[in-house]
Amino acid sequence: MSAVGRVTRSAVARRRVQTIVIVLTTMVAVTSAVVAGSLMVAASSPFDRSFTAQHGAHLTAQFDPAKASAEQVKETGQLAGVTASAGPFPSIVIQPVDERGGHPPALTLVGRSNPRSEVDELDLKSGRWAEKRGEIVLSAAFAGPPFEIGSILESSDGADSQALTVVGFAVSATDSADAWTTPEQVTSLTSDGNPITSQMLYRFDSAETKKQIATISRTLRAAVPFEALLGTESWLDARRAANQNAAPTIPFLIAFGLIGIVMSVIIISSVISGSVGTHLRRIGILKAIGFTPGEVVRAYITQALIPASIGITLGVVLGNLLALPLLHDTESVYGTASLSVAWWVDVMVAGGALLIVGIAALIPALRAGKLRTVDAISIGRAPRPGQSQWAHRALARLPLPRSVSYGLATGFAHPIRALAMLLAVVFGTLTATFSLGLTASLNAVGEAQDPEDRAAVTVFAGAPNTNPSASDIAKVRAAIEAEPGTASYYGKTQAQISVLGSASPMRAELYQGDVSAGSYEMIAGHWIEDVGQVVVASGFLNKTGMKIGDSVRVMYAGETQTLRIVGEAFDTSDGGTRIHAHIDNFATAKPAVYLVTLKSGISGTEYAEKLTRVLQPLGGAAMASSPSQQERMILILDAMAASLTLMLVAVAALGVLNSVVLDTRERIHDLGVCKAIGMPPRHIISLVLASVTGIGILGGLIGVPLGYALHGFVLPVMGRAADTNLPPSILDVYTPVQLVLLGLAGLVIAMLGAMLPASWAAKTRAATALRTE
Amino acid sequence: MTQVIHIEGVTKRYDSAARALGPLTLTVEQGEALAVTGPSGSGKSTLLNLVAGLDKPTEGSVTVAGQRIDQLNEHALARFRREKIGMIFQFFNLLDDLNVVENIVLPAQLTGISRRQAAARAGELMEMLGISKHARAYPSRLSGGERQRVAVARALVNRPALLLADEPTGALDTASGHNVRDLLLDLHHNGQTILLVTHDLELAETCASRAIHLVDGHIALDARTEAL
Structure with missing residues (x-):
């Protein structure tokens, strides 16, 4: 071993406390940097990464098999611009009943023989794929009570219901279905009132804009017999919905990640430079017995790099172990494909940490190398x-x-x-x-x-995809009021509206009844109190250049109303352009749901089950809210x-x-x-x-x-x-x-x-x- | 006789202060043991630092072992020190994270000799200095006298042309001080050229063949020790 090597080895081995401190410091700093960096990567465009990894479908189309044969539908995969396609897969909508007799939302069930596909590869998060009749794989969004692996669903509450055992949970990048089973199982569930449709999934060479998607849809429609194409869903809508969910939290993740990395850099620099700076006397002795300045610098950089390398290695391992459960939670929340620590995060963090340690050691080592030997000895003493x-x-x-x-x-x-x-x-x-x-x-x-999370129970005014009559809605209201556990409630619906002066359509939340219960956190002004008023989000004001007190002309279902902006709400939905107004502003608007607050001590689940029994004849249902x-x-x-x-x-x-x-x-x-x-x-x-x-x-x-x-x-x-x-x-x-x-x-x-x-x-x-x- | 040290018209100033040393001219022959005495602040340590190449003169030239060192850069000075100079300090200046044998072989390893040769030389020196039983001990476990013996062994490991000793007994008890004195005397009798800086006139008389007495940076007395 050379003299430099011997000096380095002895310093590392004998100065145990300092060596351990450097190992621990770099380990913890690298651990936090790996965790922070991984979460930053996970938070960065989660939908896009998932879409790429799973070969997500640019367009999901539903065809009527009675009007277009499977061959005709399959041939649409050969149209110009289509780069890949999958299907047709049999698809059906079921109204399941869970083991407790509860009525979860209607499920779009698609028959696929396996999760692998050239388009829309499904990421099996847990369990296994459905291999035979009677088995079902649910979207991972449903994971958790009452749905677990082994749970049994009834396909309906009718006499011809079939039992379906949950065998796994999977994620589709574009939410192409709520559940999957074997194609034979889907076929067996068909009935006169509930026919099968054919689902086809496509990827195109150009599908980045709404206009391109619209053109593609028209081409598809023309390629199959008249009215065979029932509908399409664009990946752009799925992306908008996913990003809307993730948007408010992403900047927080990035801020945490950045501060973790900055702190790591500062602490590593401080510890390493501090440790070199305090060895001046030793450096003086080394120079006195013949070490050249270069040898001193080399010895001290190596002396810092050895424990730092051990700390960095341990930190990378620990960081990966700690990041995995956090990434698992993140992926379940964002609904993305399986996330793991990106290899380049490990490499960049480890390389960056080594570089920082090297630089942090180099500066004081150079200073020490240049110091006059007599000064080094006397200053160090x-x-x-x-x-x-x-x-x-x-x-x-x-x-x-x-x-x-x-x-x-x-x-x-x-x-x-x-x-x-x-x-x-x-x-x-x-x-x-x-x-x-x-x-x-x-x-x-x-x-x-x-604000919907504040309500204990959500009541659906009618069956999905139906338009309940005014009298049915009145009966629903009466049923809610008749329930002794009801403390207060308000009605709500979402609607597509147009705002005069704005080219693109917007969405509105329209409220009925005790509208104050639905209020958002206000940035300025106040929440809607009466008809004629509208509350908007910051994005709306930024986009239109309006301010509180201005009037805005809103068109809904052929009606035009002039509403006065009375408040700016904290609402990032729809890019911050959503508006909130009283439902009575528009004669034809009807609430789709009622949000109910319960009296103290009332169980949401029991209330919902009781109310559902009352509402079932009307097509309505009630659900207790679960943590969002x-x-x-x-x-x-x-x-x-x-x-x-x-x-x-x-x-x-x-x-x-x-x-x-x-x-x-x-x-x-x-x-x-x-x-x-x-x-x-x-x-x-x-x-x-x-x-x-x-x-x-x-x-x-x-x-x-x-x-x-x-x-x-x-x-x-x-x-x-x-x-x-x-x-x-x-x-x-x-x-x-x-x-x-x-x-x-x-x-x-x-x-x-x-x-x-x-x-x-x-x-x-x-x-x-x-x-x- | 070969000159091991030749100092010609050297002065040394620190910052803008008055001269710490010189002008001073001095020659030390091979095999000579020169004691440098004088009160505090007289320039003893400054002279030693200049000869060791640890510091540079403001004026004049310093030649040691045939090499003019006042014009060398740091890298060359380090090489000069490792090959030509052995140093003993008042406070030992051992590396406390190296054991005894590792401290001793370190300068030898710097010169590039094999590990086996360095170990053999270290063993020889430890035997000579009576510290073989402490070969694997760390400096913190040794007495002051034992530490100074280790420092002497380290200084001699490369068979230096010149041994510099800066108050080698200053931090030792009487018995240890006598041991170190005897050691230096032996070295001198074996032909080692020594420059000894000390307050201790008895040590100077015993170990050195010649002594200079510095006062305010100038040589006030230069005599054979027998004459003192």
Whole structure:
């Protein structure tokens, strides 16, 4: 082994605490960077990645087999512009009944012999594929109670119902069906009132715009017999719906990812440069016995890279292990294909970390290499005289125990090291503050996003794809009012509308009854109170250039009404262009659902089942609300925020530990003197802890306002990215008590980092300390 | 006689302060043991640093073992030190993360000799200095005298043309100090050229054949030790 190798090996092996700190720091930093980077990748266009991975269908078409033969339908796969096709697959809509007698929504059931396909490959998330009659694979969106593998569904509540056992859950990139089974099973479910259709899936060379999709649909229609094409669904609609679900959370994931990576970079740099910078005396000795500056630089870079490489390797492994469950949750929420940590994330994080370690070690090593040998030896032996004398003089006057005032002053002996510690504490508290704010804002977004979630029960006014009469709707209302558990309710429907002056159609939510219960979080103005009023989202105002108080002409089903904008709501649906108005503005509009709030102590499930029995003759049904995907996403993000924050705070504490270990090792002779003159071990602990107290307090005082300011800066940027302003409930999330506690977090981080070396110093025998060079 | 050290008209100033040393001219012959004495601040350590190539003169030339070193760059100075100089410090300056034998062989390895040869040379020196039983011990486990013996072994491992000793007994108890003194004397009797910086006149008299006394950076006295 060469001299450089021997020096490097011995430094790594003998300086165990420092080696372990570098290993742990790089490991935790790389772990958080891998987790953060993976989630950023997962959050970046989840639909598009899934669509590509699963060869998603640009167009899903339904044909009437009575009017076009299977051969005729299959031949449409040969039309110009079609690059791939799959089908025809038999398809049918069933009204299933679950094991408890509940009525889940109607399911589009498609017969496919296996999940693999040139178009719309299905990602089997759990269980297996349906291999024989009586087996069904459900869309993964249904996974969870009451549907689990082994659950049995009845295909209807009629006498000819067939039992279908759930054997798996799968995902289609474009939601081409709600469930799949064997083609024979689909055929067996057909009846006069419920005929089979043929599903055909296509990919085209150009299908990026609505216009191209419309042209394709016309070509398909012309290629088959008259009225054989029943309908088409475009991938653009599926993408819009998917992105709408994911949009509010993506900027949060990206913000977490970025702060994780930035923190990792700063802490690694600080720890590595700190460790090299404290070996000046050793470097001086090496030079005195004949090491060239180049050999010194090489030795110290290698010395940092060896433990860092171990930490990076462990970090990549741990990061992958931690990321997998989070990615699993993310994919289930976004409804995307199976996500795994992208290989290039591992490579980039590992390579980046090595590069940072190399650069962080190179700068102080170069400085040390250039330092005059005599200076290196003398600087390394002890702090420069006078560097902390003023602090000792000033702090000695304070009415504090001498060990505390002495310890406080020692923090000033090594300004560079104190700065490294301060940076670690500042970024630790900044992360904690920012992360807490972001989590609170995210929870506020979740609460503000979907007022429907506030309702315990959703009542459907009629059967799917039917148009219930006004009298039936009145009966539904009467049934709801007659239920003793009803606290309040309101009716709602979604409608396509046109706004005068806007070229493209928009969507409206129209409300009936107690409209206040459906209110969104308001950014400005107020929620609708009466007819003639409309509440719009930020995107609408941005797009039309209107403002609160302006009048807007809205056309619905041939009626035109002039409505006054009375409020700006926090609503990112439909790109923030959706409007909200009273249903009575339009004579022909009727509610499709009723959202019911229950009296305290009433079970939503029991209420829904009871009401369903009353409504069944009318075609209506009631469903108890389950936690929405949005809520699940927020729970996941909360968990992720907590784990990332913990990791980053741990890294910050390790940064402090590293600096205090180095400092204590250097000062061990001084501590020996303190012991020799009668300072008890607990005073030594106080002394070492006091040396970081100022840094902890200062770090908190700097870190908390910075984290607060970062939150105030990032949130509106996120909002603008999603084309929405944000209400105060999302922006003003900190309480004074929280801020004070976060400020103390700086002190806690510093104390945590200093505790181990403090007890080490207290336990060292005075004689040993005095003999130490 | 071959000159091992030749210093010609050397002065040294730190920043803009007054001269720390010189102008000074000095020659040390091969096999000579020169003791440099003087009060604190007289320029003893500055002179030693200039001879070791750890520092550069403000004016004048420094030639050691036939090589003018005041014009060498850092890289060349490092090579010069590893091949021509052995140094002993007051506070030992051992690498505390290397054990005794590793500390001793380190300069030998820098010169590129084989591990076997370096180990053999280290074994020879440890035997000579009576520290063989501590070969695998780390410096923190040794007494001050034992550490200084390790430092001496490290300094001699490359058979340097010049041994520099900076207050070698300054941090030692009396008994250990006597051991180191005897060691230096042996080395001198075996023909090792030595430059010894010390406050200790007794040490200077015992170990050196010649002594110079510095006062305010100038040679106030230059004499054979027998004459002192």
